[in-house]
Amino acid sequence: MQTAIFVGASAGTGHLNPELDFAKGSDTIATNVAGFTAVANVAFRHFLHKKSGHLVGISSIAALNDDGEAPAYNASKAFMTGYKEYYS
Numbered sequence: 140m141q142t143a144i145f146v147g148a149s150a151g152t153g154h155l156n157p158e159l160d161f162a163k164g165s166d167t168i169a170t171n172v173a174g175f176t177a178v179a180n181v182a183f184r185h186f187l188h189k190k191s192g193h194l195v196g197i198s199s200i201a202a203l204n205d206d207g208e209a210p211a212y213n214a215s216k217a218f219m220t221g222y223k224e225y226y227s
Contacts, residue, residue, distance in 0.1 A: 149196065149197035149198070150170075150174065150175075151167075151170060151171040151174070151175070151198075151199075151212075151215065151216070152166065152167055152170045152171065152212075153167050153171070153201075153209050153211070153212030153215075154166070154167060154209060154211075154212070155208050155209050156208070156209055156210065156211060156212075157207055157208050159210065163211070164210070164211035165211075167209075167211040167212050167215055168211055168214075168215055171212070171215035171216065171218075171219065172215050172218050172219075175196065175215075175218075175219050175222070176222065179194060179196070179222060179223070179226075182194050183226055194223060194226070196219055196220075196222075196223045198216040198217075198219040198220050199212075199216040201213045201216045202216035202217040202219065202220045203217075
């Protein structure tokens, strides 16, 4: 009998940043992009080893929306969506 393995990833941070303050943008990227990638890579390696598993990442509608108010947040959620799709 195989065991189902499930990893959920849906955390993050963001700032309204229409003035493109680098510190605000880099904080969002470090948390949302690097943090998600670290968790996803551990999960993917585990799934490959077990030959089973599913990663469910809940990003945000912001991945599809460029409102100009939080560009790093929107881009980080688009990254998360693309990264998950690459491995599906």
